[in-house]
Every structure is written in C-alpha cells, then in structure tokens.
Amino acid sequence: MKIAVVGTGYVGLVAGTCLAESGNDVTCVDVDEGKVRALQAGVCPIYEPGLEELLHRNMKALRLHFTTSLSAAVESAQVVFIAVGTPQGESGDADLSYVLDAAEGIGRALRQYTVVVDKSTVPVGTADKVREVIAQVTKVEFDVVSNPEFLKEGAALEDFLKPDRVVIGTSSERARRIMGQLYAPFVRTENPILYMDARSAEMTKYAANAMLATRISFMNDIAALCEKVGADVDFVRKGMGSDRRIGHPFLHPGVGYGGSCFPKDVKALMATGRENGVELDLLRAVEHTNQRQKRCLLAKAVRHFGELSDKTFAVWGLAFKPKTDDMREAPSVELIEGLLGKGARVQCHDPVATQAAQRYFGNRVRYAPSGYAAAEGADALFLVTEWNEFRRPDFQRLKGLMKNPVIFDGRNIFDPTQMREEGFTYYGIGRP
Numbered sequence: 086m087k088i089a090v091v092g093t094g095y096v097g098l099v100a101g102t103c104l105a106e107s108g109n110d111v112t113c114v115d116v117d118e119g120k121v122r123a124l125q126a127g128v129c130p131i132y133e134p135g136l137e138e139l140l141h142r143n144m145k146a147l148r149l150h151f152t153t154s155l156s157a158a159v160e161s162a163q164v165v166f167i168a169v170g171t172p173q174g175e176s177g178d179a180d181l182s183y184v185l186d187a188a189e190g191i192g193r194a195l196r197q198y199t200v201v202v203d204k205s206t207v208p209v210g211t212a213d214k215v216r217e218v219i220a221q222v223t224k225v226e227f228d229v230v231s232n233p234e235f236l237k238e239g240a241a242l243e244d245f246l247k248p249d250r251v252v253i254g255t256s257s258e259r260a261r262r263i264m265g266q267l268y269a270p271f272v273r274t275e276n277p278i279l280y281m282d283a284r285s286a287e288m289t290k291y292a293a294n295a296m297l298a299t300r301i302s303f304m305n306d307i308a309a310l311c312e313k314v315g316a317d318v319d320f321v322r323k324g325m326g327s328d329r330r331i332g333h334p335f336l337h338p339g340v341g342y343g344g345s346c347f348p349k350d351v352k353a354l355m356a357t358g359r360e361n362g363v364e365l366d367l368l369r370a371v372e373h374t375n376q377r378q379k380r381c382l383l384a385k386a387v388r389h390f391g392e393l394s395d396k397t398f399a400v401w402g403l404a405f406k407p408k409t410d411d412m413r414e415a416p417s418v419e420l421i422e423g424l425l426g427k428g429a430r431v432q433c434h435d436p437v438a439t440q441a442a443q444r445y446f447g448n449r450v451r452y453a454p455s456g457y458a459a460a461e462g463a464d465a466l467f468l469v470t471e472w473n474e475f476r477r478p479d480f481q482r483l484k485g486l487m488k489n490p491v492i493f494d495g496r497n498i499f500d501p502t503q504m505r506e507e508g509f510t511y512y513g514i515g516r517p
C-alpha cells in the first residue's frame with residue numbers, strides 16, 4: 086500500500102519505518118526542513134534501539150521516503166497517518182492545533198478515497214473534529230480512523246512489530262478492511278486487532294496509560310508505607326504480582342513516572358473529565374503521589390546529610406527511563422534542580438542522554454564520561470535511571486572513588502544486604 090505519515094516524531098518515525106518494513110511504500114512528511122534533510126541523509130533524530138538500522142534498510146530498498154511536501158505525499162496515498170504532536174494546553178487539555186492543521190492540509194491534498202488515521206494521542210471526539218475539518222475543504226471521499234499507539238520508548242520497534250493488540254476505531258467497513266490488511270503482518274490470534282468505534286478507541290489509549298500510571302503511584306504509596314512499618318516493598322511487589330488478577334508488570338516503585346505520555350495523558354484525561362462533569366479524583370491522587378515521589382530522593386538526602394550546600398553528588402542516569410535519550414518529565418530534572426537549589430554540586434552520567442540533558446542543566450552540572458568518573462569525590466550517589474550498565478558496578482572501586490560510601494537507589498536495583506556487606510550506607514525506595 087502507499088502510505089503517508091504526517092509528523093516524524095517518535096510515533097510517526099517508528100510507525101512509518103515499521104510499515105515500510107512490512108513492504109509498504111511509505112512517505113514521511115514533516116514541516117521541519119532540517120529534520121527532513123537529516124532523515125534523507127539517513128540520520129535518525131532520536132535514539133531508539135534498532136531504529137536507525139531499520140530506517141537505512143528501508144530507505145535503501147526505496148520503500149521509505151522523507152519530504153516536506155504534504156500534498157505530494159498525500160495525493161497518491163491510500164492511508165494517511167496523522168502522527169504530529171499534541172502538547173499540553175494551558176488547562177492540562179491536549180492542544181489539538183497541530184492535528185487539526187495537518188487534517189486541513191490533508192483534506193486539501195486528497196485526490197481519491199483515502200483513510201485518514203489519527204495516530205497521535207488525542208482526546209475523545211477528535212476523530213469527529215478531524216472529519217469536520219477535512220470535509221470543509223474537500224469533496225473527495227474519505228474515512229477517519231482512530232488507531233492509538235501503545236509503543237514504549239526503548240522497545241518501540243518490538244511494540245509496533247509485535248503488538249499486544251491493535252485498536253482500530255471506525256464505523257466504516259471499508260476503512261476497517263484496509264486497516265485490517267495493513268496490520269495483518271503484525272497480529273496473531275493471541276494479539277488481535279480490536280475493532281470498535283472511534284470514541285472508544287480514543288478512550289482506550291487514555292484509560293490504558295492512566296491505569297498504568299495508577300499502578301505505579303499505588304506502589305509508590307505502598308513503598309512509602311513499607312518504609313515506615315519496616316516491610317520491604319520488593320517482597321510485597323512479588324507477592325502481589327503473583328496473583329494472576331494483578332500480574333507483575335508496572336508494580337516497580339521508583340522515583341516517579343516521567344516521559345512524554347503518562348504525565349500528559351493523565352492530565353488530559355482529567356481535563357476531559359472536568360469538561361464532562363466527571364471529577365476523576367483517583368487520577369488527581371495519582372498525580373499528587375507522583376509529584377511527591379519525584380522529590381523523594383532529595384528528601385532522603387536532606388534527612389541523611391542535613392545541609393547539602395557543601396556537598397558533591399553523583400547522579401547515574403538522566404533520561405526518564407533506560408534505552409532512550411528522552412528527558413521529558415524525567416525525575417532526574419526535579420532531583421538535580423533540587424540539589425542545585427540547595428547549593429550542592431552535581432556530577433552526572435547517562436549513557437545516551439547527555440546532549441539532551443544539556444538543554445536542561447547547561448553548564449550548571451558536570452557531565453562525566455562514565456559512572457565511575459561521576460562518582461569521584463562524591464558525598465553520595467543517586468541512581469535515577471536503571472540502565473543495565475549501572476546494575477553491576479565494581480562496588481569496591483566505587484567506594485574507593487567516593488568521599489562517602491552512601492547510595493540512594495531510586496530504582497531498587499541494588500541488593501541491600503550486599504550493599505551493607507560492601508560497606509555502603511544504602512537507601513532504597515520502600516525498603517527498611
């Protein structure tokens with residue numbers, strides 16, 4: 086099939102590349118000329134394992150193209166994906182201006198029946214708005230489909246190529262058939278395509294993310310209580326997760342959720358609730374807990390040291406999670422700003438996010454070339470992002486480098502007993 090993908094951000098680029106991989110002829114469109122030029126030269130603008138390789142392969146096979154010309158890409162396409170950003174608006178709602186601008190541009194370029202797909206995360210009712218905008222500028226036949234994306238950064242290709250499920254929201258039989266053909270290479274009996282109406286599809290995306298955020302905040306609350314009553318949340322987590330009704334995923338307490346989705350989507354769903362007279366009190370609590378959690382390592386450090394102004398701290402991990410350079414809503418930002426605000430010095434290391442982090446901290450922190458270099462002379466080490474390379478350090482070497490052997494483990498990746506044996510003062514999350 087001939088496909089156009091509007092927007093070469095995370096979602097657009099991954100979707101475009103994977104759809105080319107399954108044999109389609111895909112053209113990705115972006116208004117950012119610099120970005121398109123870089124992509125045409127084979128430079129991938131984001132760090133995502135395996136993406137650059139797949140991009141090159143499909144470009145070489147002439148199945149994947151990049152352009153700034155929306156009309157050229159849309160004219161010949163049978164399916165057009167809208168994958169532009171939906172930034173947070175002033176009252177927490179999703180700002181739809183990029184989506185609706187794209188819809189209008191697509192409408193003007195339509196030449197024959199086309200399926201227009203909302204891939205961006207958009208509030209309930211957006212498919213209807215997109216349909217109205219397109220219908221105002223064209224007489225050509227088209228259908229609008231809501232097809233939310235569930236990919237996780239760091240595992241995006243795997244999530245697209247082997248999804249748990251594909252959600253397709255439309256009332257049009259014709260559009261369903263085309264979308265079914267497009268996704269057939271990726272689905273199996275146990276991970277099916279779920280057909281539904283557009284509003285339910287839009288709601289599914291928000292509800293899924295809000296549920297996952299709720300699980301995390303719930304566990305962070307339980308962890309806070311575990312610390313007080315002398316229980317270890319790591320045992321509690323395993324004990325809970327073994328109940329098949331609960332399951333193990335997303336029960337890891339930590340320094341709070343970040344990224345481009347959970348914080349924004351929880352707020353947007355609450356905004357939809359408010360607009361419709363339904364107060365989503367549970368989500369308000371989820372957010373509140375998350376904000377507290379992002380400050381918990383700083384609070385632990387203040388309790389341990391009292392005054393932080395003459396101290397030097399090592400921070401391992403800056404990205405909001407491993408295998409990405411994404412710094413959006415990263416808990417490291419809250420921690421590092423807190424430390425700097427208290428007059429401390431910060432030496433940090435992240436395997437890939439240093440460049441992205443410079444936009445946040447500039448030269449107010451020292452960027453070390455390795456975890457060990459960051460630990461030199463440090464009064465304590467904060468583990469913020471659980472990159473694999475941080476999991477098994479040489480603790481004696483680390484101890485030799487640090488001024489004080491104190492570790493604040495924001496992801497519970499170290500074993501408290503081993504830490505004690507190695508001579509460290511260890512603080513985890515929800516551990517006695």
Ligand code: UDX
Pocket residue numbers: 234235236237238239294297301334335336337338339340341342343344345346347405406
């Ligand atoms: C998420 C959803 O998982 C994905 O389906 C959706 O399309 C986009 O949002 P992503 O933001 O890439 O994906 O990351 P995810 O792996 O879900 O983690 C989100 C945040 O939750 C991270 O900050 C992570 O550290 C945190 N988290 C996750 C926990 O604190 N504990 C857990 O048990 C799991």
